Amino acid sequence: MRINNLDFSYDKKQIFHDYSLDLSDGITCLMGASGKGKTTLLKLMAGLLKPDNGTVDIDDRKVSFMFQEDRLLPWLNVRENVLLVTGREKETDELLQELGIDGNLKISELSGGMARRVALARCLMFESDVLLMDEPFKGLDEELMKKVASIIVRQNKPTIVSTHSLDEVEALGGEIVNL
Secondary structure, eight states: OEEEEEEEEETTEEEEEEEEEEOOSSEEEEEOSTTSSHHHHHHHHHTSSOOSEEEEEOTTOOEEEEOSSOOOOTTSBHHHHHHTTOOOHHHHHHHHHHTTOOTTOBGGGOOHHHHHHHHHHHHHHSOOSEEEEESTTTTOOHHHHHHHHHHHHHTOSOEEEEESOHHHHHHHTOEEEEO
C-alpha cells in the first residue's frame, strides 16, 4: 500500500501537503496528537474522502473500516449487528464469546467498552483484505486492550490502526508512523 504526494484540506485548512508513505503488509500504528490527521488518513485510505491531489493505492484490496464512533444499529441486538456483514454464524458466536459479549443483548444495554468490542467484531467478521481501525481500544481497560490486540494480530492482515498510546502499539507489535 502506498500514499503518493497526497494533498488534502478541510475548509481551506491543509491537513496533508505532498505527503507520501509506504505501508508494510503488517500492522502499522498511526500516532500523533489530536487533529494531526490520523482519522483523515484512514478515511482517505478507505475511499471515504477524496484527496485534493496525489494518490492512495491499496492495490484494489477489500477494506474493513472500524470507525471511531461505534455506529451500531439500535434496533438490532449485538449478534444481529455483527451478522449484518457476514453469514458466518458459528464464527460470529465464537468471536463474541471470546470478546465476552452476549449476542442477545440490546445495543442500549451495552457499556462504551462493550459497544467498542461489538464494533470490533463487526470489523473483523467483514471479509476483507485490509483492516483500517480508528482508535479500536477506546474505552477498554488494559486487560481487554491486550485481548483485543491479540485478536487483531491473529487476523494476519495488513492493518492500520490510529492510536495515542505506546502501550497499544506495544501490544500490537506494529510499526509506528508519527503524523
